Amino acid sequence: TQSTRPQRLLGAVQKNATRGDPRSVVQAIDQFCRQKEWAMNVGDEKGCILDSVVSEVNPATVLELGTYCGYSTVRIASLLPPHAKLITLEFNPDFAAIARQVIAWAGVEDKVHLVEGASGDWIPKMTEQFGVKTFDLVFLDHWKDRYLPDTMLMEECGLLRKGSILLADNVICPGTPDYLEYVRSSLRYESQYFKSHLEYTKVEDGLEKSVFLG
Numbered sequence: 001t002q003s004t005r006p007q008r009l010l011g012a013v014q015k016n017a018t019r020g021d022p023r024s025v026v027q028a029i030d031q032f033c034r035q036k037e038w039a040m041n042v043g044d045e046k047g048c049i050l051d052s053v054v055s056e057v058n059p060a061t062v063l064e065l066g067t068y069c070g071y072s073t074v075r076i077a078s079l080l081p082p083h084a085k086l087i088t089l090e091f092n093p094d095f096a097a098i099a100r101q102v103i104a105w106a107g108v109e110d111k112v113h114l115v116e117g118a119s120g121d122w123i124p125k126m127t128e129q130f131g132v133k134t135f136d137l138v139f140l141d142h143w144k145d146r147y148l149p150d151t152m153l154m155e156e157c158g159l160l161r162k163g164s165i166l167l168a169d170n171v172i173c174p175g176t177p178d179y180l181e182y183v184r185s186s187l188r189y190e191s192q193y194f195k196s197h198l199e200y201t202k203v204e205d206g207l208e209k210s211v212f213l214g
């Protein structure tokens, strides 16, 4: 039977990356996506911006919405301090199965908790299920029309504290207009746009970094 793109991406990781070396996993995926098949990873250019925000925040608790194949999961986890925790939500079981193997190949599984399910269902259960009080950093990379409702839900559930950072992918392409309008106009956020490009292309895209002011 035909393999899927995520399966071929995993194959490229197992063939070209060194077990236990997260940077080589990131490099193998970027090479596969540039030379073989485009895939919706945050990519190398926006990935460098992601790395700089993660390093600056040095978070103890991270929530990632939308795991896909685990590319940004591995990028973030490789920069976390020893006892930090990254919870990543993936709706699609086939993507989740691939992501688990990519995360394991990179050797960062001890820092990562991959949960299969929809953000709207799981955000209200974060505290009771994982003992997380608040998130220091949230990386939004899931359905673009869920960025705003899930941000409001995180506020309502008390998962954001003064200084929590939201970093949102794809605010230009595919675009998240209602989310951008909200974080840029709300007095409860201080927002900053990092102009970049859609992964592996010359199309404009960018990341929006928003600090929750409490």
Ligand SMILES: Nc1ncc2ncn(CCCCCNC(=O)c3cc(-c4ccc(F)cc4)cc(O)c3O)c2n1
Residues within 6 Å of the ligand: 040, 041, 042, 065, 066, 067, 068, 089, 090, 091, 092, 117, 118, 119, 120, 141, 142, 143, 144, 146, 169, 170, 173, 174, 198, 199
């Ligand atoms: N609620 C909930 N909870 C949990 C979940 N887990 C997964 N999902 C569903 C997420 C499905 C994938 C989301 N990502 C994208 O759609 C995406 C698309 C492009 C793109 C595509 C084609 C173009 F021509 C141009 C740009 C580029 C990107 O960087 C993207 O991230 C969930 N939903």
Ligand SMILES: [Mg+2]
Residues within 6 Å of the ligand: 040, 041, 042, 141, 169, 170
């Ligand atoms: Mg994205």
